[in-house]
Amino acid sequence: MSNRVVRGFFAATAMGFTLCAAVTTHAAPADTMAALEPETSDVVTMEPPKPNWFFIDGGWDMPGTSIFDGETGKMKGMVETRRLADMAIDPAGRYYYVAETIWSKGDRGTRQDMVSVYDTRELKLVTEITIPDRILIGSRKNNFIISDDGKTGFVYNLSPASSVNIVDLVKRKFVANVELPGCASMMPNPGVGFSALCGDGSLATVKLTGTKADITHSAPFFSATDDPIFDNFTYDRKKKETTFLSYTGQVWTARLGPAPTISAPFSIQAAAGIRPGETKPLELNWYPGGRQPMALHRATGHLFVLMHMGEYWSHKASGTEVWEVDLATQKVVKRRPLEEPMNNIEVTQSDKPLLIMDGEKGTALVIDLATWEEKHKIEKAGGSTITVADPS
Amino acid sequence: MSNRVVRGFFAATAMGFTLCAAVTTHAAPADTMAALEPETSDVVTMEPPKPNWFFIDGGWDMPGTSIFDGETGKMKGMVETRRLADMAIDPAGRYYYVAETIWSKGDRGTRQDMVSVYDTRELKLVTEITIPDRILIGSRKNNFIISDDGKTGFVYNLSPASSVNIVDLVKRKFVANVELPGCASMMPNPGVGFSALCGDGSLATVKLTGTKADITHSAPFFSATDDPIFDNFTYDRKKKETTFLSYTGQVWTARLGPAPTISAPFSIQAAAGIRPGETKPLELNWYPGGRQPMALHRATGHLFVLMHMGEYWSHKASGTEVWEVDLATQKVVKRRPLEEPMNNIEVTQSDKPLLIMDGEKGTALVIDLATWEEKHKIEKAGGSTITVADPS
Amino acid sequence: MKKFDADAMGEKLLRKLAGGSSRRSMLSRLGAVLVAAPAFPLLPVSRAEAAKPDRSPEAKTAFARTAQSKDETKCDYWRYCAIDGALCTCCGGGIHSCPAGSEPSPVSWVGTCINPDDGKAYLIAYRDCCGKPACGQCGCDNTDRETQLYMPQLNNDVIWCFGTSSMEYHCSTAVLVGAAS
C-alpha cells in the first residue's frame, strides 16, 4: 500500500463522501462505477419535545439522555449528559438545559461547572453558563429545577455546605449563590422563589429578591431520619402543589406559596386496605422503593408508585408492583405486578397517558395505562431517571 | 437541621476522619463515644509489576485498567486508562505509561494528546508528556509500544494519514512524528527502531537516526485484504521475534533486525490434523478469532490461540476453544473447549504459566496451564485487552 | 440489602401473616389477587401475632440479623450496613485503606452498624477513595438508616470526594469511628 493510496483516500468531497479508486480495488475488484447516484450524508432536525416523549438518563454506565417517542418506541435523539449531570427541559420547549461538571483532563485538571444550553430542534450546544460548583450525586430530579416561567434555573450544591446557584436563563448568566443550610431537594415556588425539604423535617421556602434570599420554615411535619421523604418527589405546575412520599408510605400534598400549607398524610398501604407501613424491623409489608419511586398524572390526580414487599430500610429496592393511587379519594385503585423489578417510574401528561419505567438492566418499559398493555420494551434505553416533556 | 450541624459536620481532622456529635445524634441516639480507638484512613503502596500479575482493560464501558494477581485472583489496583487509551509497561517495572486523548470539556473543547506516566508503587501521576494526535481505536496492543531498553515510546497516529510519534521516555519529551505511509501495528526492532505491518503485505522496518526515519520494506508475504494478519500479534523480546497469525490460520515468525526475515507459514488447522483454513465462503472450519486472539509463552515457544467454528470473515467471533501450538514442531498439542466464548487471551511468562482470558461480559478467567484448572473466575474484571508484566 | 430476601428473613413471618397457612398457599393466593388486580385488592393479612420479637426501632434490621464479621470483601460484612459502591477491600485497598493512587476523602457519610460478635452498635464512616475510575469490583448498596439528600451525612449516593485533588469515585472504605451506644 503506497503513500499515494493513503493520501488519495482522504480526498473527501465537501459533500462528505469518501471514495478512492485505489482503495476500492482493494475492497473489491470493481470495474467502473455504475450510473447510480451516490447518497448524501445529512443531519436530522427534530421537533420540540412532545407530551408523549420521554427522556431517559443512561446513568453511571451510559453517558447521555436518550429521547424516545413513547407511542412508537423509537429513539428520537440524545442530549449530552455525562455521568452525574442533571437535565431539565425549558417549559416553553425551546431548550434542553444540562447542569454538569467537567474536569479539563477527564478526572483531573481544572474543575468546570456549567449549565449547558441545547436547542431542542438541532440538539446543538447553544452556550455554556459558567456556575460555581454543583453537587455530584446523579439520579435526582430536584437538584436542577427551572422556574415555571422558564426564566430562572436553580442548581443545588453541596460543598459539603448546602447552597443553591441561581441562574438567569434569559440573560444566560449566573446570578448568585444562596446558602440553604440543612435543606436540599428543591421545588419551584412560583412568584416566591423555591422551596426545599430540610433535615429538621420542615419545608423551607426561599423568597428571592434580586440576589437576596429570605428563608422561612414550615413547622416540622416528617422525620428526616426515621421516615424520610423520597427526594424524587413530584411537582404539579398547574396546581402549584408537590406530592411527597415517605419510606413507610405516607403521602402528603404541599400547596406552595409564600407560606406553604401541607396536608395531613395518609398511608398508601391503608389506601389499599392493608396495614400501614412501619419503621420497625421484622414488619414485613409492602413499601415504596427504587430511585424515582413515583409519578403523578396531573389531570387525573393519580399517583403511580413502585412498591415491593420487604422490611423497613429497603427503600432502594426495585418495585415489583405498581400501585395507582387516587389522591382525591385516597384509595389505591389498581395494583399491577411487574415481570421484572423496576427502579424508576414516570408518566406522560397526555390524554392517553403512558407509564414509563426502567430497571437495573437499563431496559425501559412503555405501558398503555388504559389497558396496561406493554407497548414497548426497549433494551439498553438507560437505567436512571426518567423525565417527560411536561414536568408536572 | 441547623446551619451549625452542617458546618460542624465538616470539622474533619487532618488525619481524615469525619465526626460531629450533632450528626451522630441523628444517626443513632449515641450517648458517649467508647474508649475505642478510631481507625485512621491510609493509602496502600504497591509492589512493582510481578510476572503473575495481569492487566485488564475495562474497554469501552469500564474506563480503567485493573491489575490482578493471577495467583490469588485479587485486584491489586488500577491504572487510569480512559476509553480508547493504550497502556504499556516500562520493561524495568518502574512506570506504567498511558497514551491517551482527552478533550478539555469531555467530548468537546480542546484536544489534548499525551503519554501519562504513573509510578508503579504509588500509582500516582508522575507527569504528562504532550504529543501530537494519536489514533482513536482501542483494543489494540501495538499502537503504543516501548523499546526493549525502555527508553523510547512509539505512539501510532491515524489522522487519517499514518504516522508515529516518537517519545523520549528518559527525558520525558516528544521527539518527532515520522510518517509511516500504508503501515500500522508496530513492533520493537531493537537497535534499529521499530517495524510495522503494511497494507501491501510487507513488513516495514523504520530505522531511526535522531529524528530521521529510514523506511525499508520486506517482500510482500501476506495479503492485507484476502487473508489479513491479526494486528494483535505477539512479540518476544528475548528472541527478537514476532509471531503473526492470519484470519485463515497461517502462522509466521519474523526475526527482527535491520532486514527482518520471515519464516514460511504453516497452517494451525493442519497442525491440528484438519484441513487448512480457506478464504472461500461455505467452507465451515475452525478459525482463529476475537480481539486479542493469541498469546505466546516465550520459554516454551507455545502459542495459545482462540479458535471458533465458522466460515471465513468471522475473525471477530469469540473463541470456543483454546488451541495450544508448539511453534517448534508446528503441532497443535492441546485443544481445550471453553464454557463461555472468549475474546482476549494472554499468558503469564512465569514458570508455572497462567492463561488469562476475558469475554464480552467482562468476566476474566485464570487457568492453571499445568492442569487446565480454573483457578479464578472474576466478574466485571474488564472486557478488553490483557497485558502481562513481561510483554514477551 | 439490595433485594429483599424473603427466604432468608421472612418465611416464618410470612406464614404468620397468612394466618397459619403454608407459605406456598399464601403466596399463590397472593399471586392470584395481584394478577386479577381488582380495583381494591385486599391483601389477606393482618398484623402478625408473632411471639413478641423485639420490634423497637433499635431492634436488628434485616441486614444486621444476617451480617457476618469474618469476610470484609462481602456485602454482608457487618460494617457495610449503609455502604453504597465498590468495596475497597476488593480493589487493592483495605477496610480503612485506599488502593494505591487513590485518596481518602476527609469527610464522609456515616452509618450505625451492629457488630454480630458483641451485639453492640458502632459508628462507621464510609470514606470514599477518590481519583481513580470506578473500581468495578464488589458493588454493594446497603441502606440501614440511609436517608435523603436533605440529611447528606446519612445519604450514600453523594460522591463523598470533598477536599481531594480529584472527585472521581473509585471505591468506599468502612472506617470504625467508635461505639455508638
Add this chain to the structure above:
Amino acid sequence: MKKFDADAMGEKLLRKLAGGSSRRSMLSRLGAVLVAAPAFPLLPVSRAEAAKPDRSPEAKTAFARTAQSKDETKCDYWRYCAIDGALCTCCGGGIHSCPAGSEPSPVSWVGTCINPDDGKAYLIAYRDCCGKPACGQCGCDNTDRETQLYMPQLNNDVIWCFGTSSMEYHCSTAVLVGAAS
C-alpha cells in the same frame, strides 16, 4: 456476523463434514473429542463433497446469504455487511442521516455488500456520526472483508470521526456510494 450461527448456515455442511452421520451424533462425537482433549485430537472431517456451491471468493458470505433489504434497523440489513457500532437508523437518524446534533464524518471506512434484490455488489461508506455520546441502540458488528489497521479504510474499529468538531462516536450510517461491479 457476530456469532457463527450453525443452524442458519451449516447444518447440511456439518452433516457432510461428519461423513453422513446425523448432526447430533457428529456433534456429540466432536464434544467427546474436545472434552477428552488428547494431545492431537483429530477432527473426523475431510474436505466436504458438497454439490458444487459457488466457492469462489466472490461467492456470497454467510452474511450475504441471509441479508434482507426491508428493515434498516436490523443488523442483517444488506448494507451493513461490514458495519461496527450503533445503527443510526435506531438512534433518531437514517440510513444516510445523522441524528440531530451529531455530525457526519467526511471520511469513512467502506464495505462491499451484495443487495439481495438484484444480487449485485455495491460500495457502502460507513460514515460515523460524531459529537454525541454512544447511542447505545442496535449494536452490530459485521465483518465481511473487514481487515486490520494497516488497511484502515477497511477496518471498522477505528473511530472514523476525522474533520468533525468532536471525535466522540455516536452511531454509524451506511451510505450507498455506487455499484461495485
